[in-house]
Amino acid sequence: MMDQRKSEPGEGISLGKKTLHDVPCPVCKGNISGVMVEEDSILKAQRVPVIIPAKCKKGHAVILFVDRAFTVRDVEAAGTAEQEQEKKGAADKAKSWMESF
Numbered sequence: 001m002m003d004q005r006k007s008e009p010g011e012g013i014s015l016g017k018k019t020l021h022d023v024p025c026p027v028c029k030g031n032i033s034g035v036m037v038e039e040d041s042i043l044k045a046q047r048v049p050v051i052i053p054a055k056c057k058k059g060h061a062v063i064l065f066v067d068r069a070f071t072v073r074d075v076e077a078a079g080t081a082e083q084e085q086e087k088k089g090a091a092d093k094a095k096s097w098m099e100s101f
């Protein structure tokens, strides 16, 4: 048997993690909720805001900018930046996106 631990929603604090407050997705305006970050990754970051990758419920990749108080200062869609970086790989993705439209 695998080690089965009860994971209770809203109780990530003891693990040294924090759940960020809801932020709107810049693409679809839907809520991005329940994003968890390790406290150390924020508190020990050399620069703030810290960039946290996340996804909305519809799967849009976004980047959260989080300050030391674990407040989300800004949200940006990550898709556009990534597309620029990997245009070759994006061609196939674009096809499947088109089909889903």
Ligand SMILES: [Zn+2]
Residues within 6 Å of the ligand: 025, 026, 027, 028, 029, 030, 056, 057, 058, 059, 060
């Ligand atoms: Zn979205």
